[in-house]
């Protein structure tokens with residue numbers, strides 16, 4: 444992808460290097476959540492005689508004082524329950540990408556910016572407003588605003604609660620080395636797929652999915668496959684836009700198709716690590732994933748064509 448000279452998104456938060464203690468930032472409103480939880484962590488790690496008393500007092504203060512502070516930290520079972528968690532205007536509040544100097548981080552903020560441009564204009568066509576998601580770059584694990592503690596072992600994911608995409612950039616290398624899907628556009632596919640989940644969140648598809656899956660648990664896996672294939676469709680739609688912008692290199696679409704193949708259920712060995720996000724469940728076969736990416740590319744964001752819930756998959 445010819446990305447170096449393109450616009451970078453400002454909606455990127457870099458939490459890399461904070462490791463497993465990075466509890467701040469993702470909780471509640473994202474502005475006031477960090478300090479309380481960090482204090483608890485510090486107390487937990489301290490050896491003082493009265494530390495449990497202090498933790499108790501702090502918890503009472505936190506629970507009583509600010510509903511948004513811990514409100515976003517839901518149990519893993521409530522992954523999609525984003526009620527009460529309002530992420531206020533990610534566009535203005537997210538950190539600037541100016542601190543991001545590494546190539547992988549810059550690449551991802553460029554791809555994110557391109558998806559912002561595409562989906563903003565696509566939504567405008569339908570008289571809708573596209574609210575831009577946030578991209579959180581992290582290492583190992585980090586707290587999310589509504590999806591519990593995110594771990595990189597679960598792969599990149601989208602959290603509806605704080606409308607953020609979480610990516611450990613080491614997945615870039617994993618794609619190439621472990622899943623046999625090298626190339627920058629393989630990673631662009633991954634990010635644009637997660638942005639596809641954000642589109643589903645904005646359009647209400649995510650809520651519908653959650654409601655129906657709750658009413659009918661037996662159908663949950665199949666519904667999840669349909670949700671995932673639709674996100675692949677949206678990734679393909681963005682890829683078509685990127686192609687029309689003239690920013691793709693020869694072989695980029697093949698890289699995305701290879702990545703879609705590599706992360707199909709029948710190709711991927713499922714891990715069992717206490718997943719908290721949609722990507723942890725069923726995604727469809729390699730063939731289905733490639734096909735729906737290709738359909739998105741072909742039909743370029745026609746929302747009717749994207750209706751995986753009412754079509755043969």
Ligand SMILES: [Zn+2]
Pocket residue numbers: 636637640671674721722
């Ligand atoms: Zn997904």
